[in-house]
Amino acid sequence: MATEYGRGYGLGDGPGLHGSAGERRHRLPAGLRAPFEARSLRELGYVLLGLPVGILLFTYAVTMVSLGAGLLVTFLGVPVLAAALAGCRGFGALERTRARGLLGLRVADPEPLRTKKSGAMAWMGAVLKSGTSWRALLYAVLHFPWAVFSFAVSVTVWTWGWAMLTYPLWFWVFPLYAGQGGLQLYGDETHQVYLDNPFEITVTALVGLLFALAAPWIVRALTMVDRVLVHGLLGPSRLVERVVELESDRGVVVDTAAADLRRIERDLHDGAQARLVNLAMDLGLAKEKLKEDPRTAARMVDEAHGEVKTALRELRDLARGIHPAVLTDRGLDAALSSVASRCAVPVRVEVDLTERPAPAIEGIAYFTVSELLQNISKHARATSAAVEVWRVENRLMLQVVDDGAGGADISAGSGLAGLTERIDAVDGVLVVDSPAGGPTRVTAELPWRSDHVR
Known part of the structure; x- marks a missing residue:
């Protein structure tokens, strides 16, 4: 959560076995190679499978839930309803597997059933009380109409696109076997319009080319809704x-x-x-x-x-x-100025705060700047540095900049990794921008959590 942004749902294109081959493969624009990519075919397969799966899941869910609700007046209603929800949970596991295999969507398994006692009654109670069970039922109901819509749109766009694109190859069927010049666009008692001359055949193929190139992107847009449904209804809840x-x-x-x-x-x-x-x-x-x-x-x-x-x-x-006494007595401005005075390079400190944050946040901010200035003294080969602290709404912002050699990397297992974990623990964010050759800019964002009792 702390240092990672822009994570997508789709599958990434891995590097080729050889650099030159990878460059040649990607010289073709994405719009032209999309119809032939394995990702596009997997997404189309997901949509095509979605209709029979949606029909089966919807039929099962509606039938079982209706039966269970109707039998609630008897002792059989609760077991049937629990079985219905348990079945929906099982279908949810299959749907997560299907999404992972065809869409590259990795959704964590939801929380398991937790029962304080053993036995059938405890299990049924856990199933009925579980939010995961009801979200799986909601997925079964919502997925069916969307599966019908996406199946119809995808099949129509793909088939019409490729049929029109390849029309020059098979239009001869009409004059040879059907007794007409070509594909009929319009016909009544007095007028008939056929695609039978070279110009019309060429235009038909060009229109088909546009449909064929657009089809993968249309299917991808449709599967984005499936990704949201699977991620939101079949994964763990936000609370968990x-x-x-x-x-x-x-x-x-x-x-x-x-x-x-x-x-x-x-x-x-x-x-x-x-x-x-x-x-x-x-x-x-x-x-x-x-x-x-x-x-x-x-x-x-x-x-x-x-x-x-x-x-x-x-x-x-x-x-x-x-914990320095100056931090407790005089706050971040004086404490950071004291730390900066012991740094091996000149440090400019600017603290723009009208009030003090909570002591815990203040301490983390102090030790973050201390660690960063210590790294500058030992490793940065810098000639100057700057520390800025300010507040943005309910967040405390820190920024430490130096003109050193750069190349700082959180993933290298350095002290920055420890800082990242410590800041993560209080819902903070640490971002490091350190290109080779410098400068290095480290920005930390911490919750404010004001505390007036000291």
Whole structure:
């Protein structure tokens, strides 16, 4: 969701086995090669199969639901209605498979039936309460009229187009076997109009060519409605998708928090804690030498004093990495200015906010800019950078730009991937624009979530 846009329903054209062959194959315009592409034939096959499938599914759904509704006055109505809905769910699985095979539409399976108890009654209750079952029934009812319409239009356009295009090859049938000059356009008691001269035959073929070239695009437009029906009625509901997304985001947040705790523990163990242990040992030795060799003891105490300063600086840096006090006290403007002052290149900071967002969002914004500026210092080979923060309606916008070498890639498994996951976890978006040679522009969008209680 975060960094991916423009995802279509159709099948993409894969690369050829050899570059030159791929170039030759695509020199023909798409409008001319469409009637012969495998994708167009698969879409036509989907429409042609749609009519018998639609008739079967509609007949089953209407018959079973009507029977179940009529028997509701008896104990048989509920089982029949549950069986009807279960059958519609089964047909829905077949339709998802058909759409995946012929349209390239990959729709996730809907949520399975969940029963707290075992037994037939629990199963029937779960089927009747499931939104997936009723959406499958709705698909069965809506798909039938659309299948009839799309079948009629597709067959008419394809057959008439190719029949008219090939008319010069088979018009001789009429004078030879039917006793007339050609295909009759009009006829009454006194007038008859036939397509029988070279000019009319040529015009007929040209019109057929237009129909033949337009037919794949007309069928493709019709199948877009099928894609919407399958995706909207036979896939998981938006609520379920949102729940799955939130569960995934929660896992990312937990993993990130655990990684942060491990980093803090490692920094404490390898940094300040090690220095304090050494400091205690040095002070112990200095205490022992205090009476025997005061000069050496004084030197050791002076060295221990330096170690204390270093340990305090490391602890201060560690506390700033957890959550800087300046961010809590003075907000993003001062906190980002402090981070920018420690960057290896000059950084211009511009924060245009009239109020502060929620503390959690503010913290994520701070650490996002900190990580990006750290990447600039280490990897970008830049001479300058800029940080801009502003608000657009209920979204907090961040943008970090540098004039470095470029080439930053989220998919390369760098720190940008971790930033993307952290921002995704709060329904944010991270977009990286970093062509080779630069400049690099990283834009982050976070929810505002204002919080006046601090």
